[in-house]
Amino acid sequence: MKDERLLIKEEQVLERIERARRRKARLREQAITLAHGSGGKASRTLVEAVFLESFGNPLLAPLDDAACLSIDGAALAFTTDSYVVSPLFFPGGDIGDLAVNGTVNDLAVSGADPLHLSAGFILEEGFAVDDLRRITASMRRAADEAGVTIVTGDTKVVERGKGDGCYINTAGVGVTRRPPSGDVRAGDAILVTGPIGEHGVTIMLARGELDIEADLPSDTAPLNGLLESLGPFAVRRMRDATRGGVATVLNEIATDHGLAAVVEEEAIPVRPVVRGACELLGIDPMYVACEGRAVIVVSGEDCEDALATLRAHPLGAEAAVIGRIKDDPPGLVLLKTAFGGTRIVDLLVGDPLPRIC
Amino acid sequence: MKDERLLIKEEQVLERIERARRRKARLREQAITLAHGSGGKASRTLVEAVFLESFGNPLLAPLDDAACLSIDGAALAFTTDSYVVSPLFFPGGDIGDLAVNGTVNDLAVSGADPLHLSAGFILEEGFAVDDLRRITASMRRAADEAGVTIVTGDTKVVERGKGDGCYINTAGVGVTRRPPSGDVRAGDAILVTGPIGEHGVTIMLARGELDIEADLPSDTAPLNGLLESLGPFAVRRMRDATRGGVATVLNEIATDHGLAAVVEEEAIPVRPVVRGACELLGIDPMYVACEGRAVIVVSGEDCEDALATLRAHPLGAEAAVIGRIKDDPPGLVLLKTAFGGTRIVDLLVGDPLPRIC
Incomplete structure (x- = not known):
């Protein structure tokens, strides 16, 4: 990959800036690819061409890690992430603490104190209950470490072959202190x-x-x-x-x-x-x-x-x-x-x- | 099913009450079944034996449609649901408006005015972008009708055969007015x-x-x-x-x-x-x-x-x-x-x- 990158030349730089200026997000693909979930250029285009296009509003538009809300006089941050990591368990963690830490961090980088999380599980039929317990125990430990509580949740089960063991969505709310x-x-x-x-x-x-x-x-x-x-x-x-x-x-x-x-x-x-x-x-x-x-x-x-x-x-x-x-x-x-x-x-x-x- | 239900007899009633009193939620199955996502007895047992057991805290414990939070002086309701409906499109709606209305309703029955939603997508590789657009347009219409805005989101893509087109999680926050x-x-x-x-x-x-x-x-x-x-x-x-x-x-x-x-x-x-x-x-x-x-x-x-x-x-x-x-x-x-x-x-x-x- 290193070798593919270009050494900088001024004209290239100018051209790229001009291209960026002309660019309006357009999704050329007709079907979703893994690249659309990568966090890179394809993700960005999907977000701009589909999600911003449909949902567009001033609170979503910044596309920051968390939305900043004012509710009933309180300054809040609100964020969500789904976790589909494979494998579910790995050295140093698992999908459970990842799901807690990821949402805690999205709030923290927005200058908010993370307070409460939701947890939505999509389980595949046949998933081992012991693995689920291991994951929820890990979520609890991570929540304790971050000083947040998991206050609401949901579980759906899909048929074998329509999932991959366990997917988790966490959303989080926090109070914005030092944006x-x-x-x-x-x-x-x-x-x-x-x-x-x-x-x-x-x-x-x-x-x-x-x-x-x-x-x-x-x-x-x-x-x-x-x-x-x-x-x-x-x-x-x-x-x-x-x-x-x-x-x-x-x-x-x-x-x-x-x-x-x-x-x-x-x-x-x-x-x-x-x-x-x-x-x-x-x-x-x-x-x-x-x-x-x-x-x-x-x-x-x-x-x-x-x-x-x-x-x-x-x-x-x-x-x-x-x-x-x-x-x-x-x-x-x-x-x-x-x-x-x-x-x-x-x-x-x-x-x-x-x-x- | 009707025929399976029992005509009531007082001794049965008494026995059932006694059983309920003795019951402590225990999950006997070693693997997740579709019944665990049904909303019925198996769901309840899973929630009590695994999720409450791990996450247990006073805010989660009521297991209501939404958690009631006090943040920075504001009285808030917070809820989440994942949507895995099949088929994605059906007469009168689709997974998109379902995901918005479901979370709006969980807040509404808690006596909260729904304000803001998050939207987390888990897309299967190969999912048609046109279908995704149809879903997001429907979410926008439902959000407008309910008077809420979608303020934060996330997209993950899983390989073919590890999902079923499109799963959506929505979480929602509202301000509690008349609990x-x-x-x-x-x-x-x-x-x-x-x-x-x-x-x-x-x-x-x-x-x-x-x-x-x-x-x-x-x-x-x-x-x-x-x-x-x-x-x-x-x-x-x-x-x-x-x-x-x-x-x-x-x-x-x-x-x-x-x-x-x-x-x-x-x-x-x-x-x-x-x-x-x-x-x-x-x-x-x-x-x-x-x-x-x-x-x-x-x-x-x-x-x-x-x-x-x-x-x-x-x-x-x-x-x-x-x-x-x-x-x-x-x-x-x-x-x-x-x-x-x-x-x-x-x-x-x-x-x-x-x-x-």
Whole structure:
């Protein structure tokens, strides 16, 4: 994959910007493909061409991790995610804690304190009750760790061959305390809260599709405590880097704000086992899902203090500053490689790793 | 099925009460069956033995249609449901409006004004984009009709053979305005807002499993406007009669309050086509799902005025008083038949009609 990417040339950049400007989301496919669930370009097009087109309203339009609502005088955040990860159990976690942590994190990066979750189960006929108990016990532990309660739920059962054991949807509500300011600007620093790509690689290894033995657990974790610690700082944006990885989050930030995200390859924390697995798979760790890492844009001034604060928390011990926001080229993510080159980090069309969450 | 039910005898009643008292929910099956998704006895056992056991907390414990939350000074209701109906499109509706109306109704029967929904899609690879558009357009229309907005969403795609076209989860938040008082007592009246069993029978007919031609649309509809009109009256409980039908709702009310629900067979509105289809299927319309009908317990004094108010609304034009709450026998639902007999209306173990919603 690395080899396919282009070294940056100014005319290419200009052309791409012009293309983005002309683009109106159009879904060309007549049938859903796995790429539409990847978090990449195909997902984005589906969301814009079908969901935004049908549901379009000012609260949905930002397409953020959570919707910000004002209800009866309260400032609330509301979010949902379905989980279809395969396998259901993997080193460091399972679909249950993933479903809790994922929704907790969507609220946390919106600057909300996660409070209550719903849990909707779609079970396949024949699914082992013991596995279900293991999953619900894991959800309870994750909920306790994040300080949330599961307050409402639903269970549907589908016939054998119409599901895959267990799918879970969680929705979550929280109270918005410290929303990121949203005014990303040139000079801001870009941080990640820890090494990237671990969840995705763990799932790949758990599927046994690679002949590697590695002692790597998923990074699934609730980020609300860690992100709350950034309260004193000028935080502009926060996103959790799930499907599509850090590269996708950076692209969304660059596009949303019409600015450039320029990151240093050498500054991005990647564990050797993740790097090795990614090389064998021919994918870039920048595109691999995390389930317990956030990308944070903070003012340049607060960068060092924010980093020190993150590192003081067990879930942020390996946090790093990975780059800066710049004015040019607007809407693009640039990676400065270890060899002194610069290349565009684009959105992928699909995901090399389907059903990662 | 009718023939299997027992004519009531006092000793049977006493025995059943004693059994219920001794019962602690225990799941005997080692694998999930379709009955666990039916809304009947097996569902209840699964919920109590697995979900309540793991998640148990005071907010979840009531197992009502929605959880009542107090967040930042606001009184909120929060609920979720997944939809796996087959077929996806049927006379009078589709999975899309069903998913919106179902969640709107869960909030409405809790005395909340539904405000915002989430929408989580699990799509099967190969699903037609045109069908997805048809579903989202229908969700938008249903949301507009109910006065709610879809503010956050998620899409996952699973491989061919790991789903069934399209599953949808909706969660909903609303502000609690007029919660039912909850103090059901002897002498209260039991109302239904319209003819029962139409959704379930429509689905059966749409599956082509019965050789009947009938012009019957699903009753799927948003009940918030209708139920709001009951504001002036002493409403004790409201439930929408979905999976498991009116019989299941009445059983839950009788059990929750330790009272008897005594209903008159002749007073229960059932359209002839529904009655005819149910006879051919060997099922009782009391157990067949509605998706736009509520069961309401209101004080005996307010019964007639509440009925007149319901009937003045287009969605309640055929509302009826179907029975009364009595002290004895506690926890049971009794049906007075057209022939002057009385029989127990028990919870079914499973559902004769799987994947009805």
